[in-house]
Amino acid sequence: MDRDLLYELLDDVIDQLADGRIAKDEAQLLMRTTIAGKMRSMWQCRDCNTIFVHEGYATIHSYAPDDGNDANPVFHGK
Missing domain, CATH: 1.10.287 (Helix Hairpins)
Structure with a gap:
């Protein structure tokens, strides 16, 4: 943006x-x-920590942790 x-x-x-x-x-x-x-919706799966980015009407990109067990909850609340 x-x-x-x-x-x-x-x-x-x-x-x-x-x-x-x-x-x-x-x-x-x-x-x-x-x-x-100008905004995009983004969310993170609490189970696998994959980050999803909604762009446009039907396009969703996903970014998964390298090892699949990454314990870095970027978007999780406390």
Whole structure:
């Protein structure tokens, strides 16, 4: 993700709202769709520690630990 591009896109929405070119509800929708369009869902299997990355509509990438028993729970909560 290009963080600077995301910030520029969000700044543009704020400018449009401040200038009265769009309404508050339009700005909220634009902000949400802009952020959602730049994000990926990621999760980790608690059993095997494989990391899954959802990219696009039907593409899921997986990254499994080298030895299959890696005890490094990257995304697990406490």
